[in-house]
Amino acid sequence: MPETVAARLETQMNGCRLRILIVGAGIAGATLAALLHRHGERPAIIERGSNTADGGYMLGLMPLGARVLHGLQLTEAYQRASVAVTTYEAFDRNGGLIRSYSLADLVDRFGSWRGVERGVLLSLLRDACGPICFETTVKDIIEREKSVTAIFPDGSRAGFDLIVGADGIHSSTRARIVPDDKVEEFDTGWGGFVMWSTPKNFAGGTYSELWSTGWGLGLYPVPGRVGMFLAGRDGKLSETDGEAYAAELEQRLAAGPFLDALQARDATIRPTYWRMVDYRSSIWSRGRVVLLGDAAAAFLPTAGVGASAAMDSAAALADELSRAESARMNFALELYEKRQRHRVEATEKNSRDLSKLMFVNSAPAAWARDKLMEFYSLKHLINDISKVMAGA
Ligand SMILES: Cc1cc2nc3c(=O)[nH]c(=O)nc-3n(C[C@H](O)[C@H](O)[C@H](O)COP(=O)(O)OP(=O)(O)OC[C@H]3O[C@@H](n4cnc5c(N)ncnc54)[C@H](O)[C@@H]3O)c2cc1C
Secondary structure, three states, rough: OOOOOOHEEEEEEEEOHHHHHHOOHHHHHHHHHHHHHHHOOOEEEEEOOOOOOOOOOEEEHHHHHHHHHHHOHHHHHEEEEEEOOOEEEEEOOOOOOOEEOOOOHHHHOOOOOOOEEEEHHHHHHHOOOOOEEEEOOOOOEEEEOEEEEOOOOOOEEEOEEEEEEEEOOOHHHHHHOOOHHEEEEEEEEEEEEEEEEEEOOOOOOEEEEEEEOOOEEEEEEOOOEEEEEEEHHHHHHHHHHHHHHHHHHHHHHHOHHHHHHHHOOOOOOOOEEEEEEEEEEEEEEEOEEEEOOOEEEEEOOOOHHHHHHHHHHHHHHHHHHHOOHHHHHHHHHHHHHHHHHHHHHHHHHHHHHOOOOOOOOOOOHHHHHHHHHOOOOHHHHHOOOHHOOOOO
């Protein structure tokens, strides 16, 4: 008889002090599990997907998140698997360079800013977080005062001191503990396709973005290739496919790095479409169930900070759990939320503010944005994020 999910999780938790179940081995869940391991805990962790994390999409990891990797002794492996980002270039609606921003001051103060494939970062984290129970989810949760029980799809069940919902933007854990009217949705009305490219002569350390009227294109290098985000209005893009949209954007672009990248796109990888929507839950925990990462507050990728915020929160939760006793779990969760909510919501707000600059639909607004960008410093663009990195 195959081993039940509950039995496999008991093996994962062998020798644990607190019985913790982490639902979702994404950026937040895998970071939390890895940190708990270093604190001597043995959390159980389950993941709906299979054990084949592909590249997925490109991530710009700020020091806010990357700092966590030092404590996991993953710094060297991470540096080998990523490229340093030193410059951000903003192009106007006609494809002309508005400004080139150096990230040197930020890097000097806070640490390096790097580009990495999501799947590569996940592999590093997952290797550090003990065994993961893949292709598994939670069917139901029964909350009691002194424990919480998870019921798995095979019918087996297990009791825990805490269940952590780290199951991403469309979190089913959140849906279980938070009423719909307590989850705010921010819909930009835009979306975009992620595609990959290997253009010749690409300057590896530069993030380049061109924002026009109703469409935009971003180039984000990782080792060996460039991730592209082909943005546009959701209503239009949901009716087309990535390849057709790439061909359409090619017609609009003059010679330069954006056209080069589009023409060198990798047609063997199917473009993935993402709606530019975020969510903010006003409730982070109920009883012995807590939300982490995108499950608590999901980010637009406009500032490239969602993964960093998820890792920062995972570090805070791991720290609080390392001092928590089961009988006072509520207190530990309260402290975690006090530490993180304002940081997460400030960075999420920054991402929303940037979306208003980027996702512009009228020609006059695009003209005004381009003018404004001539005067905007990097500090203006990521002011809230910089404050959070500085400890606000
Ligand atoms: C196109 C795009 C570009 C982005 N670019 C950046 C960037 O440059 N920089 C940055 O910092 N952030 C970026 N982000 C945001 C960042 O990826 C997220 O904020 C981050 O991954 C959040 O981590 P998470 O662990 O909460 O969610 P995820 O990483 O999405 O992980 C959730 C995990 O839970 C699993 N799961 C879901 N449901 C269940 C279930 N019911 N049971 C078990 N497992 C489940 C999923 O399979 C997944 O593995 C980008 C996002 C997108 C979409």
